[in-house]
Amino acid sequence: MWPLAVLVACLTIVFPFLDLAAVLYVTGPVRLGVVPPAFSAVLRVLQFVRPWVMIEVLFLGVVVTATKLADRAYVTPETALFALCTLPFMLAVVMAFEPRALWHIRETLYARECDNLPVPP
Structure with missing residues (x-):
């Protein structure tokens, strides 16, 4: 079942x-007012990866598994479970970020750089 594990x-x-x-x-x-190298490529990767981030599904799987396992064994919530519980909320904040806004910011930064170029004599 290694293909499923990779997925x-x-x-x-x-x-x-x-x-x-x-x-x-x-x-x-x-x-900082600078356009990083490979800006376009990184945003394209971001737009490709964004629909495939499914940490919420993992979180629901952990909750269902813990409740089913609690009937048969003693389940102790430790630090990792509390960290996993905060992860969907943190990812919700990151997912609320709209990458299209960065394209407009990039155009503004490029326009500002072009305005600061010296005029040839």
């Missing part, structure tokens, strides 16, 4: 990581 790993670990990394890579330099 689950991509949907729950790789794609959310790529989403968060892409948002941080783009927004950090833009906040």
Whole structure:
């Protein structure tokens, strides 16, 4: 069942990581007024990965598994479960970020750079 394992790993670990990394890579330099290298490619990856981030499904699976397992064994909620419970809320904040707004910001930054270029004599 390794194809299923690869799919689950991509949907729950790789794609959310790529989403968060892409948002941080783009927004950090833009906040400083600089367009980062490979801006367009990173936003295209972000737009491809965004629909496939399914950490909510993993969260629901963990909740269902924990409740089913509680009938047969003693389940102790530890730190990892509380961290997993906060993850969907944190991802909801990241998912609320609209990548299309960055395209407009990029155009504004490029226009500002063109205005600051020296005029040839």
